[in-house]
Amino acid sequence: xxxxxxxxxxxxxxxxxxxxxxxxxxxxxxxxxxxxxxxxxxxxxxxxxxxxxxxxxxxxxxxxxxxxxxxxxxxxxxxxxxxxxxxxxxxxxxxxxxxxxxxxxxxxxxxxxx
Amino acid sequence: xxxxxxxxxxxxxxxxxxxxxxxxxxxxxxxxxxxxxxxxxxxxxxxxxxxxxxxxxxxxxxxxxxxxxxxxxxxxxxxxxxxxxxxxxxxxxxxxxxxxxxxxxxxxxxxxxx
Numbered sequence: 001x002x003x004x005x006x007x008x009x010x011x012x013x014x015x016x017x018x019x020x021x022x023x024x025x026x027x028x029x030x031x032x033x034x035x036x037x038x039x040x041x042x043x044x045x046x047x048x049x050x051x052x053x054x055x056x057x058x059x060x061x062x063x064x065x066x067x068x069x070x071x072x073x074x075x076x077x078x079x080x081x082x083x084x085x086x087x088x089x090x091x092x093x094x095x096x097x098x099x100x101x102x103x104x105x106x107x108x109x110x111x112x113x114x
Numbered sequence: 115x116x117x118x119x120x121x122x123x124x125x126x127x128x129x130x131x132x133x134x135x136x137x138x139x140x141x142x143x144x145x146x147x148x149x150x151x152x153x154x155x156x157x158x159x160x161x162x163x164x165x166x167x168x169x170x171x172x173x174x175x176x177x178x179x180x181x182x183x184x185x186x187x188x189x190x191x192x193x194x195x196x197x198x199x200x201x202x203x204x205x206x207x208x209x210x211x212x213x214x215x216x217x218x219x220x221x222x223x224x225x226x227x228x
Contacts, residue, residue, distance in 0.1 A: 042220035056215050105157030
């Protein structure tokens with residue numbers, strides 16, 4: 001158990017809809033990262049928050065947004081969903097701001113857009 | 115543009131033998147490298163890391179080798195065990211500049227046969 005909690009585990013929704021994925025980092029971790037894993041793809045970095053502030057953006061679509069709350073949990077909002085958004089979405093946390101320490105991943109949310 | 119490449123999608127090894135997983139990278143700014151292991155329905159789990167100031171790091175049965183001139187790293191598992199069967203991801207980051215986030219390869223699926 002990594003200590004990172006993601007909810008829900010599975011989500012099935014229709015095209016055009018909006019969903020919110022939730023992540024609770026490990027206790028004491030200030031950094032939260034979101035990654036997307038599509039079929040046959042590696043983990044694609046989406047966005048990084050540190051202590052409530054956005055630190056870096058990767059390949060995140062404009063239809064997607066995220067935030068980190070004062071209690072350090074994070075939400076990833078996906079809107080105007082398309083079939084191609086179907087993927088595994090992972091949240092990861094770490095104590096530090098940058099990558100000189102390993103990330104700890106949750107078990108992911110599997111999003112299916114029909 | 116794939117900055118971290120794992121050119122072998124799969125690898126099959128006999129129990130007790132050595133498993134060698136390879137990874138190439140293109141960005142010379144990368145200075146921190148990690149290997150993650152992923153079982154089905156779980157998030158990636160950190161395995162071992164290496165800083166660019168080293169060329170080898172060992173942890174039990176796992177050893178990571180880094181060849182900076184070739185921009186190549188490898189993970190050796192000796193001896194391989196059936197429980198090692200999983201997808202292995204190579205990841206890299208640059209501690210300087212804005213690219214402080216992990217870039218992952220697409221993974222290599224290791225099967226260790228009894």
